[in-house]
Amino acid sequence: MTTIDISGPWFEDLVPGLEFDAPAVTLTPGHAAAHAALFGDRLRLPLDHPTSRAVTGIDAPLAHPLLAINVAIGQTTWASQRVKANLFYRGLHLEHPVHLGDTLYTRTRIVGARQNRRQAGRAASGIVALEMTTTNQRDERVLHFWRCPLIPCRNPEAETALADDLEGIGTTPPREALVAGLPRWNLGAFRRSLARAVVPSAGVRLRIGARDTVTSAPELVRLTLNMAMAHTDSKLSYLGERLVYGGHTISMAFAQVTRALPDLLTLVAWESCDHVAPVVENDRLRTEVEVLERIDVPQGVLVKLHAECFASRASGDEETRVLDWKFYAWSA
DSSP, X not given: OOOOOOOOOOGGGOOTTOEEOOOOEEOOHHHHHHHHHHHOOOOHHHHOHHHHXXXXXXXXXXXXXXXXXXXXXXXXXXXXXXXXXXXXXXXXXXXXXXXXXXXXXXXXXXXXXXXXXXXXXSOOEEEEEEEEEEEOXXXXXXXXXXXXXXXXXXXXXXXXXXXXXXXXXXXXXXXXXXXXXXXXXOHHHHHHTOSOOOOOOTTOEEEOOOOEEOOOHHHHHHHTTOOOGGGTXXXXXXXXXXXXXXXXXXXXXXXXXHHHSTTEEEEEEEEEEEEOSXXXXXXXXXXXXXXXXXXXXXXXXXXXXXXXXXXXXXTOOOEEEEXXXXXXXXXX
16 A cells, blocks of 8 residues: 655745646635624625625625635645745735625745745745735636745755745735726715715824734634644644634734724735734734825725734733734725
């Protein structure tokens, strides 16, 4: 009998040019309910189905953009099963709205790899640049982005020749493209659902006082087909505890942003998203968000936001900044 070890690629295996696919996922009301239970996000349209229909003109309810993003990221993780940390995301653009009932297909391509400088007492590792493209059942491109996971080498003493320049990986589309890509929704129907609509001016920083405790982190990992072993097996995490999937931190931060900015329509794009420190289960997270720009457009208001998320661990109040995220959102 032949035994084959199924355990995911090492850094040496991930050479530029390789491509991977994943099982397609049809988003269901069950996905939406699980996402809502995990984060308590107050983004209006995914919660209010009649208003979603009136605004979008589509019978199927709008899916939360971060539900779609988390599924797409999970579909990319065959390549990063051994990840030690996902360092950053770049250039994420939601090019087409996603509704419940849509099926997401994601293809991942390796576009660069760079071995880290060797350090005494540390096993060899490297950073891999992944480019992801997600389409729906109508072959419409709904999502495009890049991310860079840190992957260990098979040989802890490895000296590879992989030394790509990753600084230019992932660029946000020009603002004109973001505006042109906004769907032609009925914003009047959205405004009628509001008591009042408020979008702060640039330069305003909002500090959300309520903290949220990270729970059920592996459940989001499994829900989204995320194969990164450090998220479900504490012995494979350099922390000695399960590493919380970065999308969990991002989703919790955005849920807090919706408390401060309750009249957002949806996410549009991420300029950058850096995980600057790890998060583990039962960390308590809080978020501050600054309005960098307010751009009035024919389809409402495009706002560029800078969110920073801070974690406190165990019973202490000492905080560590864990997320630095610049993104565009759309408001009526």
